[in-house]
Amino acid sequence: xxxxxxxxxxxxxxxxxxxxxxxxxxxxxxxxxxxxxxxxxxxxxxxxxxxxxxxxxxxxxxxxxxxxxxxxxxxxxxxxxxxxxxxxxxxxxxxxxxxxxxxxxxxxxxxxxxxxxxxxxxxxxxxxxxx
Numbered sequence: 816x817x818x819x820x821x822x823x824x825x826x827x828x829x830x831x832x833x834x835x836x837x838x839x840x841x842x843x844x845x846x847x848x849x850x851x852x853x854x855x856x857x858x859x860x861x862x863x864x865x866x867x868x869x870x871x872x873x874x875x876x877x878x879x880x881x882x883x884x885x886x887x888x889x890x891x892x893x894x895x896x897x898x899x900x901x902x903x904x905x906x907x908x909x910x911x912x913x914x915x916x917x918x919x920x921x922x923x924x925x926x927x928x929x930x931x932x933x934x935x936x937x938x939x940x941x942x943x944x945x946x
Contacts, residue, residue, distance in 0.1 A: 820860065821860075821861075821900070823901050823902075823904075824860060824861075827900055827909060827912065828846060830909060830912075831848050831916075834913075837849065837850050838850075843857060848916075850919045851919065851920060854919075855915040856912055858900075862897040862898060863897070864884045864895055864896070864897045865881075865895065865897075865912060865914075866894050866895050866918070867896055867918070869894060872894050872896055875898070876896065880898065880907055880911075881896035881897060881898045881911070882897055883895070
C-alpha cells in the first residue's frame with residue numbers, strides 16, 4: 816500500500832508549483848523543481864533537497880537546520896542540502912526553498928551549465944604500436 820503524503824509535503828508541493836516559471840517532473844524517485852531550466856529543489860516524502868548559496872548552506876548546516884545531501888555514504892553533492900519538512904521544519908524548509916528558487920532565477924549566467932563534449936575514443940592504440 817502506498818504511503819500518503821503528509822500535509823507539509825502537500826503544502827510544499829503546492830507552493831513550489833505555484834511559483835512563477837516553475838516546472839516539475841519526477842526524477843530520483845521524487846518531484847524535481849526547475850526554473851529557467853535549472854533544478855533548484857526536489858521533494859521527497861520527509862525532506863526537501865535544495866541548492867543553496869554557499870553562505871546560506873554553511874549557516875544552515877552549522878545551525879543543524881540542514882545537512883549536506885549525500886549521493887553515497889560520504890559523497891556530498893555540491894551545494895545541495897536536505898531539510899526536514901515535518902513538524903517545526905516546514906516553515907524553515909519553505910523559506911529555504913524560496914531562497915533556492917531566487918538563486919536559480921538570478922541572471923548570473925544563461926541557462927544550464929554547458930557540458931564538455933564527450934572525449935573521443937582513441938582508436939586501437941595497441942594495433943597502431945605493433946605496425
